Amino acid sequence: AQKITQTQPGMFVQEKEAVTLDCTYDTSDPSYGLFWYKQPSSGEMIFLIYQGSYDQQNATEGRYSLNFQKARKSANLVISASQLGDSAMYFCAMSHYGGATNKLIFGTGTLLAVQP
């Protein structure tokens, strides 16, 4: 069965420092996608970054990078130069085939607090 695990319920980081949010996954599908979303207290889920299972290089989007280690089944999010506005809940998610349409399953989330 497909599963996403985020083992860090909460994290603190100093402003301007880098932080790594952990995510491991389990699937037997050869083709899947891995996503990170940010959810501020306002509630909107904001897409941050995507990594496909066949992508050779780690994905990067501005200050976000995804450390994809396929053999270890991990897809950690690295946020460089943290800002106060990065304080939010972060969800790792995996897209897997659910029949006619792919399903997105989420981890339990990591609450990040950026301190000045």
Add this chain to the structure above:
Amino acid sequence: DTEVTQTPKHLVMGMTNKKSLKCEQHMGHRAMYWYKQKAKKPPELMFVYSYEKLSINESVPSRFSPECPNSSLLNLHLHALQPEDSALYLCASSLTGRLDTQYFGPGTRLTVL
């Protein structure tokens, strides 16, 4: 533009009321989704529409009734809800529904009294 809009932002309803949530996107996406999210939990998938046809129903109670009138619009009709249905309801869309990125709307915070 990756905007998905949802109305209303907040909704308070009694257990005997009938109300509807609306979701709209103009990105040409052909897959649309409804999720329910309780506080401090991840979103849970409820329904998926692919090319305007219902493709996934995650055993959702019949008091929730989805509708996709066209490729840009998704509704969720609510009737005889229970207090435990109070949650954030998120709509999302993606280009085809196959391993592509889902873009979410801001959500509707529903309170059932």
